[in-house]
Amino acid sequence: MAKLKYRTISKRTVDRLSVEERDAVFWDDKLPGFGVGVYPSGSKVYVVQTRRKGRSQRVTLGRHGVLTADGARRRWRSRGSRAAKSRWRGRRGR
Numbered sequence: 001m002a003k004l005k006y007r008t009i010s011k012r013t014v015d016r017l018s019v020e021e022r023d024a025v026f027w028d029d030k031l032p033g034f035g036v037g038v039y040p041s042g043s044k045v046y047v048v049q050t051r052r053k054g055r056s057q058r059v060t061l062g063r064h065g066v067l068t069a070d071g072a073r074r075r076w077r078s079r080g081s082r083a084a085k086s087r088w089r090g091r092r093g094r
Contacts, residue, residue: 009036011069014044034076036064046072 007013009028017026017038025047027035037045037060044064050057061067061075 009034009046009069009073014064014069017044018042031073031076034073046075048076 005024005026006029007026008030009026013026014036017036019038019040021040023040024038025035026038033049035047035049037047046061046064046067046069048059048061050059061072067075
């Protein structure tokens with residue numbers, strides 16, 4: 001997923017997203033690590049990206065249409081917040 005863009009993730013925004021040639025990730029400008037992956041086929045998935053042991057890790061939360069933007073945010077808070085806490089602990093220890 002090559003292009004990185006920031007915008008507010010909402011149902012309306014996600015419905016309008018499209019790409020022509022390559023996969024792209026559109027990141028939420030208010031919730032760090034939360035975004036939408038968009039594929040040329042038209043498929044869209046909600047993702048959360050965190051760092052673990054110095055490596056970037058991206059987890060798919062669910063497909064758009066099956067899961068709403070608000071539902072994906074709730075899932076992010078349950079998964080992403082744990083990762084964010086561990087990330088901050090690592091920075092404090094330096």
